[in-house]
Amino acid sequence: MYAIREGLKQVFRHPTASLATFFTALVSFTLLYFLGLLLWNLERVVQTMERELEVAAFLGPKADVEGLLAEIQKWPEVASARLQTKEEALAQLVLDYPYLAEAKDLVENPLPDTLRLRLREPEAVRRVAERLARLPGVEGVEYGGEITERLVQLLQGSRVAMLVLVGLLLLNTFFSVMGSIRLSVESRREALGIMLLVGATRRFIQAPFVVEGTFLTLGAGLLAVAVGAFLYRALAQAVQTLLPFVPVLSPEDLGRTAGLVLLLALVLGAGGAFAASRAHLREV
Template sequence: MYAVREGFRQILRHPTASLATFFTALVSFTLLYFLGLLLWNLERVVQGLERELEVAAFLGRGADVEALLTEIQAWPEVGEVRLQTKEEALAQLVLDYPYLAEAKDLVENPLPDTLRLRLRTPEAVRQVAERLRGLPGVEGVEYGGELTERLVGVLSGSRAAMVLLVALLLLNTLFSVMGSIRLSVESRKEALGIMLLVGATRRFIQGPFLAEGAFLTLGAGLLAVLFGGALYRGLSGALQGLLPFIPVLSLQDLAQTGMAVLLLALFLGLGGAYLASRAHLREV
């Protein structure tokens, strides 16, 4: 109780430094939480596109279907390959566009037989498509991988940028906590010296400073989770209203990410307070 009570008092003794540390941590944790949710959501979108990614190889007349199936099934990147006959393709086309039902009896089926591939490694879609183009009997290849490849590139770049940004923000928060604790130590330098002379342990003396650092960062972390979660829920709800098929994170996902942010906040608060008080207690 002594550490908790003194931690609160030290925050009130230096309101300007405490507020500066609090708002620095609040900005850092809000960005960390919100950007983390966005990247996690983008990763789910990419994974969903990768699961649905399919490569279509259009066959010419006289193509040796059995030989092509045997060769393609042996490729390590390919998880599944199936033949869609031109009759099946036409039936699917009529199912998707019912107004073609009457026209299909008036003209010869123009659609080719098609091999449809699902890949074990979606990253290899471009290489698989190039290999398919070189096979005898394959007249054309089509795949919807351009969008997925772009999203994967955006995701990779966003991860790198976020790691750099988060590292800078967290370092800024750590040093801000250390500066606030240093001010508290300096203001009580004489009292701390007397406490050491009468036998108080360094851990006992450091307790209030650790509590001060934890209060500042945990309070900022909690507000950041509430604000960032509300912002994400609002944006994701609006997005699903426009694009219902886009996956969004559940409340459980938001809670798990929020707990991780709070643990990080506690670690930074305690770590910054410990480092600052330990360094300055040596001088005392």
């Protein structure tokens, strides 16, 4: 109880330094939480697109369908390959666009037979498409891999940028906590010296400072999680209104991410306070 009571007193003893540390941590953890959710959501969108990615090979009228299927199914990148006849393709088109139902009986079916491939390795889609285009009887190849490839590149670049930004924000928070604790130690320099002389252990003396640092960062972390969750839900709702097929994170996902942010806040606060108080107690 002594450590908690003294730690809270020290927070209000230097309000300017405490507020500076609190808001520094608040900005850092809000950005960390919100950007982390966005990055995770982007990764989920990419994974969904990769699972649904399909390569279509349009066949000529004299194509050897059985031979092509036998050849393609030997490729290690291909998980499955099936034939979609032109009749099936037309039926699917009419199902998607019902207003074509009357027109389909007036003209000859213009659609070709199509081989549809699902891949084990979505990143190999371009390589598979180029190999398909060289097969005899294949008149054209289509795949939605360009969008997926660009999203993967965006995801990889975002991860690097996120790591750099997170590192800078966390270092800023860590040193801000250390600065605030250093001020608290300096303001009680004489009292701490007396406590050491009468036999108080360094751990006993450090405990209030650790509580002070933890209180500042954990409080900022809790508020940051609330603000970040509100921003993410507002953005997710707007996106789903426009694009209802885009997956968004569940409340459980938000809770797990919030737990990681709060754990990080606890470690930074306690660690920064412990390091600062230990260094300056040596001087005392």
